[in-house]
Amino acid sequence: PASSNHSNEETIALDRAHVFHSWSAQGALKPLVLEGGLGSTVWDDEGNEYLDFSSQLVNINIGHQHPAVIAGIKAQADLMATIAPAHAINIRGEAARKITDHAPEGMNKVFFTNGGADANENAIRMARLHTGRDKVLSRYRSYHGNTGSAIAATGDWRRIPNEYSRAHVHVFGPYLYRSEFWADSPEQESDRALHHLERTIQAEGSESIAAILLETIPGTAGVLMPPPGYMAGVRALADKYGILIILDEVMCGFGRTGNWFAFDAFDIKPDLIAFAKGVNSGYVPVGGVIISDEIAATFDERVFPGGLTYSGHPLAAASIVASITAMEEEGIVENAAMIGRDHIAPGLAALAAKHSSIGEIRGSGVFWAMELVADRDTREPLSAANMGKLKGALVKRGLLPFTADNRIHVVPPAVVTPAEVERAMAIYDEALSEL
Numbered sequence: 001p002a003s004s005n006h007s008n009e010e011t012i013a014l015d016r017a018h019v020f021h022s023w024s025a026q027g028a029l030k031p032l033v034l035e036g037g038l039g040s041t042v043w044d045d046e047g048n049e050y051l052d053f054s055s056q057l058v059n060i061n062i063g064h065q066h067p068a069v070i071a072g073i074k075a076q077a078d079l080m081a082t083i084a085p086a087h088a089i090n091i092r093g094e095a096a097r098k099i100t101d102h103a104p105e106g107m108n109k110v111f112f113t114n115g116g117a118d119a120n121e122n123a124i125r126m127a128r129l130h131t132g133r134d135k136v137l138s139r140y141r142s143y144h145g146n147t148g149s150a151i152a153a154t155g156d157w158r159r160i161p162n163e164y165s166r167a168h169v170h171v172f173g174p175y176l177y178r179s180e181f182w183a184d185s186p187e188q189e190s191d192r193a194l195h196h197l198e199r200t201i202q203a204e205g206s207e208s209i210a211a212i213l214l215e216t217i218p219g220t221a222g223v224l225m226p227p228p229g230y231m232a233g234v235r236a237l238a239d240k241y242g243i244l245i246i247l248d249e250v251m252c253g254f255g256r257t258g259n260w261f262a263f264d265a266f267d268i269k270p271d272l273i274a275f276a277k278g279v280n281s282g283y284v285p286v287g288g289v290i291i292s293d294e295i296a297a298t299f300d301e302r303v304f305p306g307g308l309t310y311s312g313h314p315l316a317a318a319s320i321v322a323s324i325t326a327m328e329e330e331g332i333v334e335n336a337a338m339i340g341r342d343h344i345a346p347g348l349a350a351l352a353a354k355h356s357s358i359g360e361i362r363g364s365g366v367f368w369a370m371e372l373v374a375d376r377d378t379r380e381p382l383s384a385a386n387m388g389k390l391k392g393a394l395v396k397r398g399l400l401p402f403t404a405d406n407r408i409h410v411v412p413p414a415v416v417t418p419a420e421v422e423r424a425m426a427i428y429d430e431a432l433s434e435l
């Protein structure tokens with residue numbers, strides 16, 4: 001591959017002089033340089049190579065530099081690189097059609113945004129306008145993005161310094177390993193979480209709640225798999241109280257779990273779906289909302305008061321069409337399911353049998369978390385200092401990890417091979433042994 005012809009030192013110096021980074025105090029940053037990639041591997045220009053088991057921000061589902069996606073973007077750039085959203089352009093309609101091909105019956109329209117946060121932002125706006133209600137119920141232990149309503153709906157520390165709205169109410173969701181409900185079985189956890197949700201709806205006033213917004217599987221919060229009955233129970237409560245369901249599939253959608261959508265594995269049909277990341281693996285920034293026919297009809301006569309200069313950008317649309325086509329033709333979603341079932345699940349189980357620092361493993365497809373503990377009995381989380389050491393040990397051995405709190409998320413691209421998973425498991429094993 002071509003080289004950028006800059007030393008890492010030069011690139012870091014340029015970055016530190018002029019680039020202001022996300023979610024960080026800027027002073028002590030020393031970002032890792034990456035200049036190229038292919039499939040599940042990334043590299044710098046000084047010969048350092050890494051197995052990308054982070055998929056960057058869990059968004060490169062199709063792997064780095066997929067040739068069909070690059071070609072699709074180039075072809076559209078030659079035809080028409082940009083156009084205002086009010087016009088019709090074939091590639092945009094085709095992108096929306098390919099997305100809705102994988103959505104449930106009765107969800108036929110797509111509003112395109114620039115990413116995941118504004119997908120949630122606009123889904124919330126649609127739910128409020130459709131219901132005439134204003135509150136949004138979401139969960140602690142969630143992330144929905146960094147814009148007004150999306151960050152207020154978020155259930156982690158990032159909400160606190162950004163919270164100006166009181167229309168967002170949070171509940172605890174099911175998480176048996178650290179149950180808020182004193183539960184000792186998945187069924188009990190599910191029943192009690194649903195009871196807590198219903199009591200919150202009643203206490204807030206059900207007629208004031210427009211939507212329940214949930215990551216189908218909370219991602220950054222720890223790949224928290226819904227227990228049996230929970231998702232169906234949420235749908236039943238939403239129907240009982242006339243509340244809409246927005247599923248945030250930004251991280252878990254488009255193949256990540258081994259299904260096209262994560263909710264395909266559960267008994268729930270949403271009213272609105274927020275997507276981004278895996279829809280085109282981030283080759284061009286894009287996200288959007290898949291809208292039920294009923295909600296779309298609300299805006300047949302009434303103006304939808306929302307829009308973006310780059311809504312349905314042709315280069316984004318081309319990358320979506322190429323990406324979904326390649327995923328269909330190359331069986332990439334099926335590969336994610338197979339890798340999860342036959343390689344990651346047994347690989348992590350073997351690591352957990354050997355290392356007492358692994359408290360729990362959970363996930364599906366290429367969407368897994370290892371929850372690390374200082375003590376298996378008390379479940380005390382592994383310290384930040386030890387997590388830092390572990391991260392260093394993994395990078396030193398050529399694996400780019402995704403870490404959050406006391407967890408390593410095992411989230412390679414959906415195109416990852418069994419041999420690459422085997423190599424990653426050996427690296428996790430060595431790093432955990434060193435710890």
Ligand code: PLP
Binds near residue numbers: 115144
């Ligand atoms: N929703 C979920 C579940 C996410 O994981 C993220 C990003 O990590 C977002 C929304 C926000 O997406 P974006 O960063 O593209 O705005």
